[in-house]
Amino acid sequence: MKKKNTPLEIDASQGEGGGQILRTALALSIITQTPIVVDNIRAKRSKPGLMRQHLTCVRAAQAISGASVKGDELGSQRLEFTPHYLRGGDYQFAIGTAGSCALVLQTILWPLLFAEQASTITLEGGTHVPMAPCFEFLELSFLPALRKMGVVLDIELLKHGFYPGGGGQLRAKISPWTQPQALHLLSRGEALGQHALALIANLDHSIAERQLKAVRRHLKWGEDALQHQGLRNSHGVGNTLILSAQFSDHTEVVTSHGDKGRTSEKVAQIGCDEMKAYLESKAAIGEHLADQLLLPIALVGGEFTCNVVSLHCETNCAIIARFLEVSIHTTALSDRLFRISCEPPAAQANIPFLPKVS
Numbered sequence: 001m002k003k004k005n006t007p008l009e010i011d012a013s014q015g016e017g018g019g020q021i022l023r024t025a026l027a028l029s030i031i032t033q034t035p036i037v038v039d040n041i042r043a044k045r046s047k048p049g050l051m052r053q054h055l056t057c058v059r060a061a062q063a064i065s066g067a068s069v070k071g072d073e074l075g076s077q078r079l080e081f082t083p084h085y086l087r088g089g090d091y092q093f094a095i096g097t098a099g100s101c102a103l104v105l106q107t108i109l110w111p112l113l114f115a116e117q118a119s120t121i122t123l124e125g126g127t128h129v130p131m132a133p134c135f136e137f138l139e140l141s142f143l144p145a146l147r148k149m150g151v152v153l154d155i156e157l158l159k160h161g162f163y164p165g166g167g168g169q170l171r172a173k174i175s176p177w178t179q180p181q182a183l184h185l186l187s188r189g190e191a192l193g194q195h196a197l198a199l200i201a202n203l204d205h206s207i208a209e210r211q212l213k214a215v216r217r218h219l220k221w222g223e224d225a226l227q228h229q230g231l232r233n234s235h236g237v238g239n240t241l242i243l244s245a246q247f248s249d250h251t252e253v254v255t256s257h258g259d260k261g262r263t264s265e266k267v268a269q270i271g272c273d274e275m276k277a278y279l280e281s282k283a284a285i286g287e288h289l290a291d292q293l294l295l296p297i298a299l300v301g302g303e304f305t306c307n308v309v310s311l312h313c314e315t316n317c318a319i320i321a322r323f324l325e326v327s328i329h330t331t332a333l334s335d336r337l338f339r340i341s342c343e344p345p346a347a348q349a350n351i352p353f354l355p356k357v358s
Helices: 019-032 050-067 101-112 135-147 206-219 264-279 285-290 296-298 311-323
Strands: 007-011 038-039 066-069 078-082 090-094 119-125 155-157 168-174 183-185 190-202 227-231 238-247 251-257 301-306 330-336 338-340
Touching: 007 019, 007 168, 007 311, 019 038, 019 050, 019 078, 019 101, 019 296, 019 311, 050 078, 050 090, 050 101, 050 119, 066 285, 101 119, 101 168, 101 296, 135 155, 135 238, 135 251, 168 183, 168 206, 183 296, 206 227, 238 264, 251 264, 285 296, 285 301, 285 311, 296 301, 296 311, 296 338, 301 311
Parallel strands: 007 038, 090 119, 183 301, 190 227
Antiparallel strands: 038 078, 066 078, 119 168, 155 168, 190 238, 238 251, 301 338, 330 338
């Protein structure tokens, strides 16, 4: 496929107006070898422009693509990014704050799946922070869904990192995506079990005990499903409550994070309310994984059901459509059940590196 010369202009204030617009645009810029100009970056956030996490996404994307970049500085609301190639290999990126390792990884994961050689990515920053996937979400929910699509990816948690201290470490090993398969995840399958884990780093264990007691009250889960873990390898203090519901075809993971402005009971209630909403629906997956599976089904096709279609999800669909000749269809099947799909033939139309879907 011939490399595009005219930059694609993207208004990052559209829709949800957050950092996901930038991350999706960077990934697809590299995959389709399309220069981009992104304006109004994070315009709808209280502190607009590039923060360290987003700047690390840009630098990581630049490293794997040899991109020419303008506007890559803290606070910048305009970025010019022109990729020149795609190269796997061993890379290390330090965010320098508690910015999410997972979100940096997800920016460069999709392009690196199309690289000719395998990659090892080591990231330092936050592994259990608000507004981002935690390690357990990646391990138990995100990775199994990708493996259904033929993705060969392994991740390892080297060190926990909470907000605001950061200092966590995550490593991912990414193999070339040689046998892509369309995703079919319409049902969660048979119920197998549930688990609640309260992580505590350099805090009183009574915090975890109160959270788990509230989980038992809200979700009626038995004592054998409740566990708390004190961490010795964490930089600074932190607390994350991780709820997981295991089914034969999917494991749903919900997280809620402690902070000074919330009681332990409130932290638990937030997580339990989200888990209840998922369990009371008939959807295969929840709101957050749905958003993260949009890009891979746009690349190779697929379908899934979810219980929420968020503005975040709708915005991501709009950005994907700017790069790929695809139509992502959303169908409301009931009040809390939506089917999202993308057909494989159209999904391959604009991707120079992609092997044929089996």
